[in-house]
Amino acid sequence: MNMWDERYSANDTVYGVQPNVFFASQLALRNAGTVCLPCDGEGRNAVHAAAQGWTVSAFDVSPVGVQKSQALAVSRGVDIHVEVADAFVYAPDAQFDVVGLVFAHMPEERRAEFHARAWQWVKPGGCMIVEGFHRDQLGLNSGGPKRLDMLFHEATFAEDVERAFDDATVVWNARCAQVLDEGPFHQGPAVTCQVVIQKK
Ligand SMILES: C[S@@+](CC[C@H](N)C(=O)[O-])C[C@H]1O[C@@H](n2cnc3c(N)ncnc32)[C@H](O)[C@@H]1O
Numbered sequence: 001m002n003m004w005d006e007r008y009s010a011n012d013t014v015y016g017v018q019p020n021v022f023f024a025s026q027l028a029l030r031n032a033g034t035v036c037l038p039c040d041g042e043g044r045n046a047v048h049a050a051a052q053g054w055t056v057s058a059f060d061v062s063p064v065g066v067q068k069s070q071a072l073a074v075s076r077g078v079d080i081h082v083e084v085a086d087a088f089v090y091a092p093d094a095q096f097d098v099v100g101l102v103f104a105h106m107p108e109e110r111r112a113e114f115h116a117r118a119w120q121w122v123k124p125g126g127c128m129i130v131e132g133f134h135r136d137q138l139g140l141n142s143g144g145p146k147r148l149d150m151l152f153h154e155a156t157f158a159e160d161v162e163r164a165f166d167d168a169t170v171v172w173n174a175r176c177a178q179v180l181d182e183g184p185f186h187q188g189p190a191v192t193c194q195v196v197i198q199k200k
Pocket residue numbers: 004015020038039040041042043044045059060061062065085086087088102103104105
């Protein structure tokens with residue numbers, strides 16, 4: 001059992017059942033369409049998007065997370081397509097209006113590759129919505145990787161996506177000091193990066 005399966009098995013909920021606030025607020029600005037949620041954990045964001053009328057494709061490498069997502073969707077009476085998949089193998093049949101990366105942190109040597117793959121899943125005219133921990137999160141106890149190389153900084157998405165692809169424009173890029181309240185594992189003062197990248 002991997003670390004995520006153990007964590008999801010040992011806790012009723014890890015990041016809660018409410019959606020990430022930044023992701024939900026960005027989604028609310030857009031007409032409902034198709035959304036892809038890589039690394040979606042226990043499904044809080046997938047289930048929220050489906051309840052707002054979006055057609056949801058989600059995946060996670062953790063089978064326990066995926067089972068919990070399916071159960072949450074059933075309990076809320078919404079349909080989501082969720083599967084066990086590795087972000088470095090996942091190959092959707094079609095692109096999406098929105099790709100949401102919520103606390104999807106990869107080791108530095110694979111980070112740009114992951115972001116480039118996820119960018120390919122966005123339709124022309126669509127966008128990528130991201131929230132992840134900033135490097136200034138190191139030393140705080142409200143969640144996130146304990147490795148500097150897995151954390152983001154202000155230029156992460158400019159470097160990985162905007163400068164790498166000529167169809168990408170970073171339209172929102174904020175370092176956000178906030179108090180997180182997302183289940184038992186994301187509680188308290190935190191520093192995140194919130195990013196929106198628009199595809200031409
Ligand atoms: C911090 S959790 C975030 C979960 C969810 N996005 C949320 O905010 O509630 C990170 C998730 O990434 C998943 N993950 C890590 N590496 C992955 C990979 N290569 N492919 C798919 N999922 C992965 C883990 O299983 C875990 O569920």
